[in-house]
Amino acid sequence: xxxxxxxxxxxxxxxxxxxxxxxxxxxxxxxxxxxxxxxxxxxxxxxxxxxxxxxxxxxxxxxxxxxxxxxxxxxxxxxxxxxxxxxxxxxxxxxxxxxxxxxxxxxxxxxxxxxxxxxxxxxxxxxxxxxxxxxxxxxxxxxxxxxxxxxxxxxxxxxxxxxxxxxxxxxxxxxxxxxxxxxxxxxxxxxxxxxxxxxxxxxxxxxxxxxxxxxxxxxxxxxxxxxxxxxxxxxxxxxxxxxxxxxxxxxxxxxxxxxxxxxxxxxxxxxxxxxxxxxxxxxxxxxxxxxxxxxxxxxxxxxxxxxxxxxxxxxxxxxxxxxxxxxxxxxxxxxxxxxxxxxxxxxxxxxxxxxxxxxxxxxxxxxxxxxxxxxxxxxxxxxxxxxxxxxxxxxxxxxxxxxxxxxxxxxxxx
Amino acid sequence: xxxxxxxxxxxxxxxxxxxxxxxxxxxxxxxxxxxxxxxxxxxxxxxxxxxxxxxxxxxxxxxxxxxxxxxxxxxxxxxxxxxxxxxxxxxxxxxxxxxxxxxxxxxxxxxxxxxxxxxxxxxxxxxxxxxxxxxxxxxxxxxxxxxxxxxxxxxxxxxxxxxxxxxxxxxxxxxxxxxxxxxxxxxxxxxxxxxxxxxxxxxxxxxxxxxxxxxxxxxxxxxxxxxxxxxxxxxxxxxxxxxxxxx
Numbered sequence: 001x002x003x004x005x006x007x008x009x010x011x012x013x014x015x016x017x018x019x020x021x022x023x024x025x026x027x028x029x030x031x032x033x034x035x036x037x038x039x040x041x042x043x044x045x046x047x048x049x050x051x052x053x054x055x056x057x058x059x060x061x062x063x064x065x066x067x068x069x070x071x072x073x074x075x076x077x078x079x080x081x082x083x084x085x086x087x088x089x090x091x092x093x094x095x096x097x098x099x100x101x102x103x104x105x106x107x108x109x110x111x112x113x114x115x116x117x118x119x120x121x122x123x124x125x126x127x128x129x130x131x132x133x134x135x136x137x138x139x140x141x142x143x144x145x146x147x148x149x150x151x152x153x154x155x156x157x158x159x160x161x162x163x164x165x166x167x168x169x170x171x172x173x174x175x176x177x178x179x180x181x182x183x184x185x186x187x188x189x190x191x192x193x194x195x196x197x198x199x200x201x202x203x204x205x206x207x208x209x210x211x212x213x214x215x216x217x218x219x220x221x222x223x224x225x226x227x228x229x230x231x232x233x234x235x236x237x238x239x240x241x242x243x244x245x246x247x248x249x250x251x252x253x254x255x256x257x258x259x260x261x262x263x264x265x266x267x268x269x270x271x272x273x274x275x276x277x278x279x280x281x282x283x284x285x286x287x288x289x290x291x292x293x294x295x296x297x298x299x300x301x302x303x304x305x306x307x308x309x310x311x312x313x314x315x316x317x318x319x320x321x322x323x324x325x326x327x328x329x330x331x332x333x334x335x336x337x338x339x340x341x342x343x344x345x346x347x348x349x350x351x352x353x354x355x356x357x358x359x360x361x362x363x364x365x366x367x368x369x370x371x372x373x374x375x376x377x378x379x380x381x382x383x384x385x386x387x388x389x390x391x392x393x394x395x396x397x398x399x400x401x402x403x404x405x406x407x408x409x410x411x412x413x414x
Numbered sequence: 415x416x417x418x419x420x421x422x423x424x425x426x427x428x429x430x431x432x433x434x435x436x437x438x439x440x441x442x443x444x445x446x447x448x449x450x451x452x453x454x455x456x457x458x459x460x461x462x463x464x465x466x467x468x469x470x471x472x473x474x475x476x477x478x479x480x481x482x483x484x485x486x487x488x489x490x491x492x493x494x495x496x497x498x499x500x501x502x503x504x505x506x507x508x509x510x511x512x513x514x515x516x517x518x519x520x521x522x523x524x525x526x527x528x529x530x531x532x533x534x535x536x537x538x539x540x541x542x543x544x545x546x547x548x549x550x551x552x553x554x555x556x557x558x559x560x561x562x563x564x565x566x567x568x569x570x571x572x573x574x575x576x577x578x579x580x581x582x583x584x585x586x587x588x589x590x591x592x593x594x595x596x597x598x599x600x601x602x603x604x605x606x607x608x609x610x611x612x613x614x615x616x617x618x619x620x621x622x623x624x625x626x627x628x629x630x631x632x633x634x635x636x637x638x639x640x641x642x643x644x645x646x647x648x649x650x651x652x653x654x655x656x657x658x659x660x661x
Contacts (some may be wrong), residue, residue, distance in 0.1 A: 088608035099601040113610035143608030173584040184580035195539035227498040240547035261582035264470040
């Protein structure tokens, strides 16, 4: 007799089946902005990416696109993240939708890991060749050994055409021109499945006779030795000798076919050349900083001293790749991703030029929904409530100076 | 029909039933071994097996045979002891390769579009057949562990050389030297595999001259012997049927 418990169990199972089936057919695409999942403190206090450029927003298969710009290795690198003594300039794309044709730091090709210095700024360039059609979010990215990936801003690039047209030719030092995409595939399939076939043949020899039950009975009766006949031993010796001989023959023929080979290449690259940026003539002290949770804005009091010989104005605050601009002073003339750009996000109590020799204390507010959208507000729940970022000052001639700031952040919940 | 009566009424029926059982057990055994072994191998030697630019002449040659001899040793312990079945290592490796090829072709290539000449699995069949044949000829697990284990480790690199040799051609690329495999690793972007994570030879193995692969192969062979012994006993323990009450 069915009880209520049985009916509930049956209905629950049916509901579970429906849920699983629905989930199988509904699979939303995860395609961008995974960088939000990285801790805010890490995005603010490690690598700062700026002056970025994505050379094209649409390319055809086999065409190239360049992602370039600068990155500053922040002096206040958090102790919880390993220093970038072994780092790798990567590129954040969803798999090999592009191939990385080249990557450079300071004009030097960097296919291997490099050593970076705290407080230095480097220029970089990554050359990508389009491979697979689609709309792909392309991020700058630096991997740090024992620190993990540090992802910069991303921008969608569309690839058109067909992947079947993609080619990746290269000429070896032995004079062969090959397509890396398909080179050696014939040998890989042939030798792999040749040996799999030999393995199946070995098993077939034994499995063409009864396998389990009769053999179990014989072993249990103490007649196990009768299960391996002299013919079996001869065949076994044949397989053993055959395997050894075939391995030797194939190795010898391979050495003849490819007399010149080299081992896998690896090693650390040092002495990356940083940009020679003159010491800024602006000094900044953060007197206090707070984050107003309801208003999604950060307020800081800055004491700025202009030690240069030209008036300067604060134009931009860049933190975790989000750029807060004072529209009166600076505007973005590049192709920076719009969702990371608060064009009117920076307001100041006094944004007039600070004269040479002048010291001024101003209140600066960086407001934008980006604080929450990009989970920077989560900083207030970190065990070390500090913020960091880059301030960009503009002089009368339009030149910029970059100053890093790093200070405690006090949240305000009311 | 009672418990004292046979389930079959003639010899022909007995043979047929036995053969049906063979196919059923073979099929099930294949996939059970495949499941456990594939997971084990991917978690231990996986990185070296996934990517052609990890197939160097030191770490790959050393690590893969050591972690791969595990299940063949355990399966041999059960199948030879109970049934005198001679293909314990081979069925393990064929299961592993079946799973690996499906994974690489449909996932690595079919889903993420890494070229197959970058993500093909290594070949273990010669080593497995050697291990099986030593067991059949010697009828001794000790000799199989020592001689078979040594052969298992030593055969790995030569049996894979025809497959990886084309990928070790030298290339000059923008002023630096690469193998074709290195260039594949550089070109085909893996955001979770930065270059520094590649556990490959970086020139610290001091050899008698320049031959790294033989030194690594012998080391791998020696450790394979020890691993065979340990996993032989795992196999015997897992193959126990003490919990089955005899009627």
